[in-house]
Amino acid sequence: MSDATIPATQLQVGEPGPGVPKVDPILIADGVRRSFGGMTAVDVAHVEIPRGKITALIGPNGAGKTTFFNLLTGFDRPDSGTWSLDGESLSHVPAYRVARKGMVRTFQLTKALSLLSVMENMRLGATGQGGERFGAALFTPLWRKREADITAQAEELLARFKLDAKKDDYAASLSGGQRKLLEMARALMSKPRLVMLDEPMAGVNPALTQSLLGHVLDLKNDGTTVLFVEHDMHMVQTIADWVIVMAEGKIVAEGYPSVVMQDQAVIDAYLGAHHDTDLGSLTGQLEVAKDLGDSFLVEELTDEIGEENTDAK
Ligand SMILES: Nc1ncnc2c1ncn2[C@@H]1O[C@H](COP(=O)(O)OP(=O)(O)O)[C@@H](O)[C@H]1O
Numbered sequence: 001m002s003d004a005t006i007p008a009t010q011l012q013v014g015e016p017g018p019g020v021p022k023v024d025p026i027l028i029a030d031g032v033r034r035s036f037g038g039m040t041a042v043d044v045a046h047v048e049i050p051r052g053k054i055t056a057l058i059g060p061n062g063a064g065k066t067t068f069f070n071l072l073t074g075f076d077r078p079d080s081g082t083w084s085l086d087g088e089s090l091s092h093v094p095a096y097r098v099a100r101k102g103m104v105r106t107f108q109l110t111k112a113l114s115l116l117s118v119m120e121n122m123r124l125g126a127t128g129q130g131g132e133r134f135g136a137a138l139f140t141p142l143w144r145k146r147e148a149d150i151t152a153q154a155e156e157l158l159a160r161f162k163l164d165a166k167k168d169d170y171a172a173s174l175s176g177g178q179r180k181l182l183e184m185a186r187a188l189m190s191k192p193r194l195v196m197l198d199e200p201m202a203g204v205n206p207a208l209t210q211s212l213l214g215h216v217l218d219l220k221n222d223g224t225t226v227l228f229v230e231h232d233m234h235m236v237q238t239i240a241d242w243v244i245v246m247a248e249g250k251i252v253a254e255g256y257p258s259v260v261m262q263d264q265a266v267i268d269a270y271l272g273a274h275h276d277t278d279l280g281s282l283t284g285q286l287e288v289a290k291d292l293g294d295s296f297l298v299e300e301l302t303d304e305i306g307e308e309n310t311d312a313k
Pocket residue numbers: 036041059060061062063064065066067068
């Protein structure tokens with residue numbers, strides 16, 4: 001558990017808190033904002049991710065964590081903001097080039113990817129979802145060599161993640177946990193310096209959680225920086241070196257897990273996150289009930305929203 005306590009060498013410069021500079025940052029982002037319609041989903045003034053460490057990004061549902069990952073990895077465009085990996089600007093760089101520069105995020109297996117084999121999914125990871133195939137195809141011998149290298153690397157990773165026996169199966173046939181392993185293995189095909197994992201434990205049964213934790217720790221031991229979003233407190237406390245808390249698009253707290261996880265505001269945010277009922281969806285239902293003129297339903301929903309709000313305080 002030594003990793004989850006305050007290390008002998010400090011990660012940050014000065015008092016831990018939102019936006020605190022790091023001794024050795026790999027990623028630095030400034031003024032990253034993204035709104036959808038009138039709603040600001042992400043509004044990160046400044047953040048630095050420590051190199052070679054495991055950083056957990058936590059916060060309630062709708063805090064903007066996934067959107068922030070999308071922006072950093074080029075899968076979405078911000079309204080404003082800049083960020084750089086090892087000093088090289090990555091703003092306005094498309095996703096496949098971000099991947100080639102060493103920063104990838106895991107992606108849930110969509111329906112389309114489920115209909116590809118495990119091996120085909122791995123091969124997609126090598127190019128960061130396409131982009132360089134056309135140019136390379138002009139040089140056939142080089143291309144063949146690269147194809148063979150990709151296959152060898154995929155086989156090695158599949159063996160490491162114990163998916164080698166499944167390489168010709170449709171990804172759709174994998175269990176929830178195996179899909180998570182495949183997402184991680186695929187992300188590693190581009191040999192990233194920084195890996196972003198979005199809820200790696202979601203839908204994973206307890207038998208596989210331990211091996212997933214082990215794989216994340218292996219990444220760190222190999223020198224890869226990990227940034228992960230997770231609701232599973234156990235995982236955060238067990239493996240994170242640093243925790244960043246997001247709420248309503250902003251970074252509201254940062255620090256060592258042993259300190260941040262004791263913070264009352266953070267615990268409150270977590271109670272919100274673990275609620276079975278989604279306040280946003282209740283509010284949406286209330287609008288519908290009002291439109292329908294169903295006074296009984298309006299009353300029930302108003303009560304429930306009231307309870308949710310008191311619980312969240
Ligand atoms: N494409 C989109 N269009 C409209 N709203 C979106 C879109 N993507 C995300 N949002 C909204 O942005 C907010 C942040 O969402 P998200 O980044 O998914 O949060 P988290 O991952 O922390 O749960 C939410 O209110 C969500 O509904």
